Amino acid sequence: MINVLSRPTAALALVLLLALSAGVAAGQSASCSAFVDVSLVPMDREQLLVHQTVVVRSERIWQIAPVGDARLPSGCYVIEGRRRYLIPGLVDSHVHLPLSRTTDEMLVLQLLLANGITTGINMEGSPEILALRERINGGDILAPKIYTTGPFIQQPAFMTADQVRDAVISQKRQGYDFIKVHGELTKEAYDALFDTARAQHVRVVGHVPSNLGIDAALGRQSLIVHAEEFLYSYFQFQRNLPTDEYEIARMVADISRKTARSGTWVSPTLSVFRQIIFQAADLGALLERPEMRYMPRHLTTGTAVGATNFGWYPPDNPYVKRWLPEKIPYLRAQYSVMQHLVHGLRDAGVPLLAGTDPFVPCVIPGFSMKDELEQLYEAGLTPYQVLAAATSNAARFLNTSDSTGTIAVGKIADLVLLGANPLNDVDNVFRQEGVMLRGHWFPEDELQTKLLEAVSASTASAPH
Numbered sequence: 529m530i531n532v533l534s535r536p537t538a539a540l541a542l543v544l545l546l547a548l549s550a551g552v553a554a555g556q557s558a559s560c561s562a563f564v565d566v567s568l569v570p571m572d573r574e575q576l577l578v579h580q581t582v583v584v585r586s587e588r589i590w591q592i593a594p595v596g597d598a599r600l601p602s603g604c605y606v607i608e609g610r611r612r613y614l615i616p617g618l619v620d621s622h623v624h625l626p627l628s629r630t631t632d633e634m635l636v637l638q639l640l641l642a643n644g645i646t647t648g649i650n651m652e653g654s655p656e657i658l659a660l661r662e663r664i665n666g667g668d669i670l671a672p673k674i675y676t677t678g679p680f681i682q683q684p685a686f687m688t689a690d691q692v693r694d695a696v697i698s699q700k701r702q703g704y705d706f707i708k709v710h711g712e713l714t715k716e717a718y719d720a721l722f723d724t725a726r727a728q729h730v731r732v733v734g735h736v737p738s739n740l741g742i743d744a745a746l747g748r749q750s751l752i753v754h755a756e757e758f759l760y761s762y763f764q765f766q767r768n769l770p771t772d773e774y775e776i777a778r779m780v781a782d783i784s785r786k787t788a789r790s791g792t793w794v795s796p797t798l799s800v801f802r803q804i805i806f807q808a809a810d811l812g813a814l815l816e817r818p819e820m821r822y823m824p825r826h827l828t829t830g831t832a833v834g835a836t837n838f839g840w841y842p843p844d845n846p847y848v849k850r851w852l853p854e855k856i857p858y859l860r861a862q863y864s865v866m867q868h869l870v871h872g873l874r875d876a877g878v879p880l881l882a883g884t885d886p887f888v889p890c891v892i893p894g895f896s897m898k899d900e901l902e903q904l905y906e907a908g909l910t911p912y913q914v915l916a917a918a919t920s921n922a923a924r925f926l927n928t929s930d931s932t933g934t935i936a937v938g939k940i941a942d943l944v945l946l947g948a949n950p951l952n953d954v955d956n957v958f959r960q961e962g963v964m965l966r967g968h969w970f971p972e973d974e975l976q977t978k979l980l981e982a983v984s985a986s987t988a989s990a991p992h
């Protein structure tokens with residue numbers, strides 16, 4: 529009974545099955561496509577290569593040559609590159625996927641892709657997200673590549689060294705890419721976290737336990753996921769926020785040098801904190817942004833995503849409740865210290881990543897990347913350094929520089945085509961003409977269509 533289908537019919541059934549399970553989007557799946565006469569921002573160093581042709585075959589970059597020298601394989605799909613700029617796909621180093629509902633996860637992945645993000649590091653995992661990662665890696669779903677931490681290591685679930693040790697071993701065995709530490713921990717538990725993680729060959733990322741101070745994290749934690757962590761574990765550790773500008777400059781220089789020496793990476797997520805100040809001041813304006821149309825109401829209640837998220841709308845929005853207008857100048861002073869810090873970290877050579885922490889109220893996945901790149905620029909990074917945080921640095925952090933993060937022959941074809949030069953202005957990163965994901969080309973109108981479909985699917989399956 530197994531061979532009832534003739535061979536061609538079985539093949540056709542397989543094609544149909546693949547088409548149905550394509551998930552996020554199908555894309556232009558020609559086995560060859562070429563960006564012809566494009567300006568290249570390869571991100572291996574600060575340079576712009578004009579009048580280039582980039583040929584992609586299946587999922588990899590096959591040839592890069594000046595437009596006059598390029599030979600296109602016959603039947604190769606041509607993408608007009610003139611007066612356009614090609615950059616590597618972006619990496620959001622701090623995303624949150626809904627922990628279990630597939631239609632919601634698909635919407636978030638589509639929001640990332642529509643904003644040029646071809647890889648995301650998910651900062652709170654679940655078994656469902658592990659399964660999703662495998663479906664993406666196996667080619668069952670065409671969606672941005674994801675890495676994921678396990679569930680949070682945090683109090684009160686994790687009080688003792690033994691509890692932490694067991695959790696790290698278990699999360700590593702389940703296949704999580706990173707261990708995520710969140711909030712305070714006892715010294716014994718925090719030490720056990722690193723001893724076990726080292727033995728298990730898994731890296732620890734996350735918050736700095738503010739009860740222990742920054743020194744406990746540097747050199748042991750691979751990544752600190754918010755510049756804000758430095759406020760509580762260094763600048764305000766055991767005393768008030770310094771206000772004297774010379775004292776701030778001295779402290780910034782001191783901690784930047786220490787962080788650089790330690791090898792710990794930082795993902796500042798400046799835009800989240802800034803967004804929080806905004807909503808304390810004028811929540812209505814944020815809730816009326818046009819991109820809110822991609823955020824179904826059930827994803828803004830604080831329960832659909834993760835353990836620690838909050839409602840976006842009044843009266844549930846915690847920031848409006850917690851921070852009266854009188855508090856805003858203090859928040860701005862904290863933000864200013866964080867901007868100085870990011871500038872100092874850059875000067876000291878600390879590798880930085882671009883992370884956005886979506887689902888913090890009013891932080892919309894994908895769209896949040898524009899805010900973060902702008903804020904990294906405002907803190908003093910050059911456009912090239914900002915772009916590196918979202919591309920080549922992220923590949924180094926993920927140990928995938930041999931296949932991603934820059935544009936070169938042999939690399940995976942995760943690319944974004946832009947209408948203006950991103951090295952002149954980081955906002956040009958979002959003058960997007962289309963995105964290529966592992967060799968599949970999505971022109972801008974197709975990304976928009978797929979995004980609206982994903983919104984409908986998510987809304988239709990919302991819990992009542």
Ligand SMILES: [Zn+2]
Binds near residue numbers: 622624651885
């Ligand atoms: Zn987060």
